[in-house]
Amino acid sequence: MDELQARHKKEHKELQNRITQKKKQASKKTRKGVNDECDRLEVELKERQAGEFAALNGGGGDTPIEALEDLTLQTDQEGGEATATNGTASEDGGRTNGASTPSEGTNDDNQGPKKQNRQKARLARRAAEQEELAKQAAEEAKNLPDLKTQERERMLDAMKGRGLQEKEIRADGHCLYSAVADQLDQLQISFGAAPGSTPDLSGYKLVRSVAADYIEKHQDDFVPFLEEPLPDYMHKVRDTGEWGGQLELLALAKSYGVDINVLQDFGRVEKIDGGNSDKAIWLGYYKHGFGLGEHYNSLRKAG
Template sequence: MEELQARHRKEQRDLQSQITQKKKQASKKTRKAVNEECDKLEVGLKQRHATEVAAMNGQGVEDANGQLEDLTLDGNGHEEEPAPNGTHQDENPQRNGSDVQNEDVGAQSKPKKGNRQKARLARRAAEQEELVKQAAEEAKNLPDLKQQERGRMLESMKERGLREKEIRADGHCLYSAVADQLEQLNIPIGTKPSSSPSVPIYRVVRAAAADYIEKHRDDYEPFLEEPLPDYLHKIRDTGEWGGQLELMALAKTYGTDINVLQDFGRVEKIESGSSKGDNENVMWLGYYKHGFGLGEHYNSLRKAG
């Protein structure tokens, strides 16, 4: 159950990241359709998680007729069988003392219902164990998306004369990767606050992105689904992941184009609109969708050699 819950949490994070990316890239015309698609993805994931948790707990197992079994237990944990009129046998208010006495005598001659309950629980446990085995076998046959993506990315880097500088997967990877690229291009990153000289360099890059978005709010607010001050707070002061909007702001801030190498050799170009954004003065980032535990990730790509 702990492994299942851990996988569910990771899938929820991955889906949330995917939804965030989709919504950031949506235009005014496509926003409604994208929101509907994201809602369907969330509902589908929740339903699948609920089904898997129910299966793990042995709930909702179908009987031979395809109907869900309905177990009613008495106070001792034994199964009660409903009376013909749909009420439980112990709910009849017409019983007198002799009826109760006769029932007690008859109960002594019948098998204990607890044995039936134990047998049913044992059968459910066996069915659940078989489901787990089947899931494990299916997992063996699934492709290793992480390994496949990694292999294709390395091949694409080789074709472009690039090598990878791995960045820590801590939520700040986009900003740390940009900081590394700025250092390689000898572009000033910015000034650390005098009151906090030991502030991490990625915080300076975060602040630069937030400052640009704040100054050009009319260009960015139509794409936000929350108030601008809240969004800027996440950029400046938290470990919120960066994405398309932040890359656009950083390209404008530092006056250099940004090339994002993705799986299958696709390159997404973020243009700065500056004359400095030439082939010799361009950032290269590597974007991974499956390669890291937190989900989406950026590494810095330096020139090989």
């Protein structure tokens, strides 16, 4: 949720800058079209973010709209400043370019409060419209599919069909390694059985070390799939809470000499061949079920 809110805040800021730029560059002839386009961009961003919020929140709760209201008010105010700079149409149909001059018969002291009142009313009206649209989007988001619940139900059905039960693993960056460690313990395989492992480590830390050692010793098999230098990648695998994935599963299957079966949504099973069909471990992979995103649990034999 923190990551989602941070991204939403960044998107609001980027849209604000974009709208401000558009309004500053608008002329009298294009101003209406620019305002309409800016309104549309605000509504589209709000609707998409409302859907993302509802999906992550399991379809419940209201979507926050304060950030969107702040964005609307600020961009309107900046748009008003740009309008004053580029020139506005006067009530008698004339045009003023920047500040009025005495020769044009315009009095800044008289025009200022009137213009400010009109702008204030427009801001209030626009804010009310945006709030109503946000509420409508939130209601629509409540009707979106509950991906978390649906995935969970299908996974439980698939486990039952295969005689498996789930061992919950803490949803942190170490979940893959912790799940593998739990499975190795069920098979009575030592975490330090792989060559190059560090005996004084335990649990997921030792499994991380084993994965890093294997990748480092078989660089040709892994480097083509990396998007960063190997030393940096090794540091993330061995010493940080970076998530594990396909490459680490392959390294662990080869290191411990076990087949790794990953049960996924809709009952799909991905098998990573470790060269020993007599020993197999089972992991459950979730895409929507946990707040941090992708997650692995350990799957033990039922009963």
